Amino acid sequence: xxxxxxxxxxxxxxxxxxxxxxxxxxxxxxxxxxxxxxxxxxxxxxxxxxxxxxxxxxxxxxxxxxxxxxxxxxxxxxxxxxxxxxxxxxxxxxxxxxxxxxxxxxxxxx
Amino acid sequence: xxxxxxxxxxxxxxxxxxxxxxxxxxxxxxxxxxxxxxxxxxxxxxxxxxxxxxxxxxxxxxxxxxxxxxxxxxxxxxxxxxxxxxxxxxxxxxxxxxxxxxxxxxxxxxxxxx
Numbered sequence: 001x002x003x004x005x006x007x008x009x010x011x012x013x014x015x016x017x018x019x020x021x022x023x024x025x026x027x028x029x030x031x032x033x034x035x036x037x038x039x040x041x042x043x044x045x046x047x048x049x050x051x052x053x054x055x056x057x058x059x060x061x062x063x064x065x066x067x068x069x070x071x072x073x074x075x076x077x078x079x080x081x082x083x084x085x086x087x088x089x090x091x092x093x094x095x096x097x098x099x100x101x102x103x104x105x106x107x108x109x110x
Numbered sequence: 111x112x113x114x115x116x117x118x119x120x121x122x123x124x125x126x127x128x129x130x131x132x133x134x135x136x137x138x139x140x141x142x143x144x145x146x147x148x149x150x151x152x153x154x155x156x157x158x159x160x161x162x163x164x165x166x167x168x169x170x171x172x173x174x175x176x177x178x179x180x181x182x183x184x185x186x187x188x189x190x191x192x193x194x195x196x197x198x199x200x201x202x203x204x205x206x207x208x209x210x211x212x213x214x215x216x217x218x219x220x221x222x223x224x
Contacts, residue, residue, distance in 0.1 A: 002152075032212055041201060042153070044212030087153065089213075096141055096205060097166055098213065100153040 001026065003090050005101035012078050012108050020073040020104045022088030031064050031071040032089040032098060035082075042087060045073075075106070083108045112136075114216035116202050122222045128190040131219045133202030134183055139214070141207040144177055144187050147199045147218075159185065160207060192223045 003024045010018050022031060030049045034042040048064035048071060059076045075082055085105045089098035115134040123129055135142050143158040157167040159179045167177070174193070179185040189196055199220050203213040 030210075034212075041215035041217050042213075044214065047210055047212055049210055096160075096207065097155060097158060098143075099155065102152050 001092060002099050003088050003101040005088060005104050007104060009105040010107070012106070014080055014108055014110055015077050018075045018078060018106060020086050021070060022101055023070040024090055028066055028069050028090060030091055033062055033073055034087045034089065035084045036087065037084040078108050080108050080110065082106060114202055114204050114214050116216035116219050118219060119217060120220045122224065123192055125193055125223055126191040128188065129192045129221060131187040131200050133185045133216060135185070135204030136214055137183070139204035139206055141205040142179060142185050143203045143213065145201040145203065147201060156187070194223045197221055197223050
């Protein structure tokens, strides 16, 4: 039931773009995205609730494709502050119980 | 809003000892979650409560683990007896409880069992 994220790790230079994918083997009704900096707690970024919906947070946006059972997170013109591990979370059994992917570590270098 | 408050931040204990982790959720949030994070297993949901009632404890690894939520502003996760493999960061999170609300995580408790 755990969603699969790809890639596992990304290294970028400041200003470059990145895409992080989250796929599920089961039907998706919504997707959460969180960012965790080293030694800190995960921080909520956004939820996508509808098929094809896109949302944005700073220069970070996401899309959600119900048919493909996947969501993608887009980081545009990355900043040093975007470094961290990104997790997608999907509700299980139509409930609030979130199962998280294994995470994608993003490193932004100057 | 002080956020989700967890204590202690760090706990080092000897194998066999009892450990109690504490959490105060955000006022007005009626759902509370306990997660465990390790390098090997990532973020695992242990148990969650709605309106102080345990809804799903299927993630609790063994009978050594127990959780309570006696009121809307306090929850505990207890491990008795503790084992080295319990070493992890334990996060508490709270939410308003509806599908379109995200979780707010506490700062976590880093537990080391030696």
